Amino acid sequence: MSITQASSKLRVALLGCGVVGTQVVRILVEHSDELAARVGARLELVGIAVRDTQTPRESVVPQNLLTEDAETLVENADIVVEVMGGIEPARSLIVRALGAGATVITANKALLAQDGPALYEAADAAGVDLSFEAAVAGAIPIIRPIRDSLAGDKVTRVLGIVNGTTNYVLDQMTKHGLGFDEAVKDAQALGYAEADPTADVEGHDAAAKAAILASLAFHTRVALKDVSCEGITHVTADDVAWAQRSGHVIKLLAMCEQSDDGVVARVYPALVPHEHPLANVGDAFNAVFVEAENAGPLMFYGQGAGGAPTASAVMGDLVSAARNRLTGAKSAGESTYADLPVLDAGQTDTRYQIRLSVADKPGVLAAIAEVFAEQGVSIETVTQALRDDHEGYASLVVTTHQGKEAALAQTVETISRLDVIEEIMSVLRVEGS
Structure with missing residues (x-):
């Protein structure tokens, strides 16, 4: 369906009315006149699809607009805003809405990372927008800058902190010396972490966002399954303390890179130098x-x-999409012209900091250095300190120069089998230096 400039309103359907959905309703209600002036037509909220219309909600949510019939709602809207999350029924409802000619705005990173190509194709076939600024990094405008502002440039790398929960947990471990479990409970008490924080602390949420960012930046389809993912559940208070001693903080990073060979997307906890701007990104x-x-x-x-x-990011998409419907314009769709190979993480370059518990006797360093040489991995620094808690053993911290991930991983595996090694205490990558 098309809308002309003379139209007085655009019908908006909302799928989901949780924390984000409630804020979208509030903005639509409280700023309706200003939004109409910006768009050139009134944004009329015609329905809010929820699982149970009897669930108590904030007073800003109009009770008469609640419905459990999401299918009918999306078929009679000009713009559908999906903030319900999950794969189903969100996917089916979005496909239904696109098929009915509605513009769709979603904050659903998991769905986009898993089924983005099919949704893009459905939007293209219908000639409507599919917008998703809110799917990555909340209020931060990152999708449009990569897709539109840098469309005439070549993006080579995207690196960042894209999960607020894990950043809060690691920040509390750094600033207050909390253990991992204690920091997670603190995040849950403040509403930063879900009752089940698995998607955040295991890195799955950040991996979905990395897939979206890599696909946009490198004009290549990168699916969630293509993203190498490592969470923060193994990071200990001792790891954080050692990071501080070596001039670093630990951050969960999403890293997307393009090289001559292809593209790679990864999520992992890494050591970031104190002087790097990412080191000072605190809280959530x-x-x-x-x-x-x-x-x-x-x-x-x-x-x-x-x-x-x-909700701010959702509303930015909503205003842009509404303007496009009035003028008959369409935002840029999926760009996959580059179609670059998606590389295995083992082919990428990285640096390791390896912390070992070793026997305090002659020949230990020589044995370890020999393994590094055999794997073609160069050592940058070695720091040794006696262990007060374990007589006859020392802590050894080895930082490498850049090398292939596969060679570095094999080096760690080989070292772990040496008789002089009591324990591999931690292995962390080093970024930003």
């Missing part, structure tokens, strides 16, 4: 670095989660 904030050939390094920083910040 997000920050993303984008590196482009001509623009150089760009940094985007702000609130990466929460009802109001995420």
Whole structure:
């Protein structure tokens, strides 16, 4: 369906009325006149699809607009806003809405990372927009800058903190010496972490966002299954303390890179030097670095989660999409012209900091150095300290030069089998230095 400039209103359907959905309703209600002036037509909220219309909600949510019939709602809307999350029924409802000619706005990173190509194709076939600024980094505008502002440049790298929960947990471990479990409970008490924090602490949420960012930045389809993912559940208070001693903090990073061989997307906890801007990103904030050939390094920083910040990104998409419907325009769709190979993480370059518990006797360093040499991995620094808690053993911290991930991983595996090694205490990658 098309809308002409003479139209007085655009019908907006909302799928989901949780924390984000409630804030979207609030903005639509409280700023209706101003939004109408910006768009050129009134944004009329015609229905809010929920699982149970009898669930108590905030007073700003009009009870008479609640419905459990999401299918009928999306078929009679000009614009559908999906903030219900999950794969189903969100996927089926979005496909139904696109098929009915509705513009769709979604904050659903998991769905986009899993089924984005099919949704893009459905939007293209219908000639409507599919917008998703809110799917990555909350209020931070990152999708449009990569897709539109840098469309004439070549993006080579995207690196950043894209999960507020894990950033808060690691920040509390760093600032207050909390253990992992204690920091997670603190995050849950403040509403930063879900009752089941698995998607955050295991890195799955960040991996979905990395897939979206890599696909946009490198004009290549990168699916969630293509993203190498490692969470923070193994990071200990001792790891954080050692990071501080070596001039670093630990951050969960999403890293997307393009090389001559292809593209790679990864999520992992890494050591970031104190002087690097990402080291100072605290609490539940997000920050993303984008590196482009001509623009150089760009940094985007702000609130990466929460009802109001995420609703801000949703509303930005909503205003843009509404303007497009009035003028008959369409935003840029999926760009996959590059179709680059998606590389295995083992083919990428990285640096390791390996912390070992070793026997305090002659020949230990020589045995370890021999393994590094056999694998073609160069050692940058070695730091040794006697262990007060374990007589006859020492802590050894080895930082490598850049090498292939596969060679570094094999080095760690081989070292672990040496008789002089009591324990591999931690292995962390080093970024930003």
